[in-house]
Amino acid sequence: MSEVAVSEGPACGFIGLGSQGAPMARRMIDAGLPTVLWARRAQTLEPFRGAPARIAASIAELGAQVEHVGICVIDDAAVLEVCGQLIAAMRPGGRIVIHSTTLPQTCRIVARDARARGVSVLEAPVSGGAPAAEAGALTVMTAGDLAILEQARPVLETFSRRIFHLGDYGAAQTAKLVNNSLLAAKLAMAHQALSAGATLGLERRALVELLQASSGRSFGLDVLARQPSLEAFSNADALADKVRLLSEAAGDGSSAVTGLQRAVASAFPS
The missing domain is CATH 1.10.1040.10 (N-(1-d-carboxylethyl)-l-norvaline Dehydrogenase; domain 2)
Known part of the structure; x- marks a missing residue:
């Protein structure tokens, strides 16, 4: 991967480097966002070795370093597990952006728990699959506080073409x-x-x-x-x-x- 200049954007993290999450993370890195990665399976990190991104040894280590973290793990149980560890590690004012597809109530639970620690949550599942992620052309469906979306928008725009806000948690x-x-x-x-x-x-x-x-x-x-x-x-x-x-x-x-x-x-x- 070619070298890029580090932007003035927020320190970002990304967890869930599967067929869709990996190109999303790569778009963030290529846009110059300072990015920290963590993955349960070491092999999913191999394509990022030598890239201008840091690799964390744990979810807690990642959470302590970033202001914005994207989550693209496989299911509700994984979202709850990962977000629970992030909420405990992140500084107040940080935000978690959930790109995984889950039941509507899952993001409500995460948002409630995060609010108690001063961490915000944006519900943001995506449509388009790996090809659209690689092209920066995903559609992002968001829900939650509109102000949180506006804070996260510069990050979301690195891998998306259209961003919709649909209402309160669960709507997206x-x-x-x-x-x-x-x-x-x-x-x-x-x-x-x-x-x-x-x-x-x-x-x-x-x-x-x-x-x-x-x-x-x-x-x-x-x-x-x-x-x-x-x-x-x-x-x-x-x-x-x-x-x-x-x-x-x-x-x-x-x-x-x-x-x-x-x-x-x-x-x-x-």
């Missing part, structure tokens, strides 16, 4: 789950449409090209068109899990998500 995570569930439903419907076409004797490639140029086009169809089959779509399990989270957030038997669940279940059976 709810929107993220709806977005992911809608994509899953569109993928399922596209799969059903292509399967119907095959049953009726249509050649898959020709049908895909026709649909992409017609009113039946959707982002789900475009994604599926790049795969040999729905089974080859590597994010299928993750999308199905988001539908489960939306159902859990809405409550069992909620009619608000029944239609999405039915559409998705046909192609993503649990």
Whole structure:
């Protein structure tokens, strides 16, 4: 990685260097933000060796050094574990920005615990995946105090193209789950449409090209068109899990998500 001049931005941390978190952290580093990294798995830190970023030995060590820390770990339990250690280590006035996809109540819990220590929290799940993160073109959905968003905006803009503020804690995570569930439903419907076409004797490639140029086009169809089959779509399990989270957030038997669940279940059976 080439050398960059250190900016006047805040001291930043990043935890969760997976397929999406790693390019987000790299964009922050390349923008010149002084950045500290921590990862549970040492191998995820290897691409950052020699980069103008420090590597912390623990979450507490990272938290003590930074004003802003982005979290992009895998699930609710990991978010609660990591944030609990950060809250205890960070100085008052610091902020935690949660990019992981979680249940809406998880960010409310973290925000409550952080407030007691003088640490602020911004809920900020993202959409676009690794390619958009690498291009600095993620969409960021935020919730919480608008003033916290404005403080965090220069950092978020290093890896995003659009930033939305949706309301109080829980709103951004709810929107993220709806977005992911809608994509899953569109993928399922596209799969059903292509399967119907095959049953009726249509050649898959020709049908895909026709649909992409017609009113039946959707982002789900475009994604599926790049795969040999729905089974080859590597994010299928993750999308199905988001539908489960939306159902859990809405409550069992909620009619608000029944239609999405039915559409998705046909192609993503649990």
